[in-house]
Amino acid sequence: MPVELKDIVEFIKSMGYEVEAKDTDKSVVDELLGAFEEAVPEKTTSTTYLKKLRESGYGKY
Secondary structure: OOOOHHHHHHHHHHOOOOOOOOOOOOOHHHHHOOOOOOOOOOOOOHHHHHHHHHHHOOOOO
16 A cells, blocks of 8 residues: 655645755765775676575575
């Protein structure tokens, strides 16, 4: 069952909180662009890197 944003805002307001939208000149995309640039080693695709992590048992312990 999908919940719409307006339903969430109404719920928060019913709890006594003030909800306001802030306009900024920044875009979420621009903020995240390059944020994870060094997460994957050079000369390796993200798909290959994730496959190697899964095979190695990364995160199982």
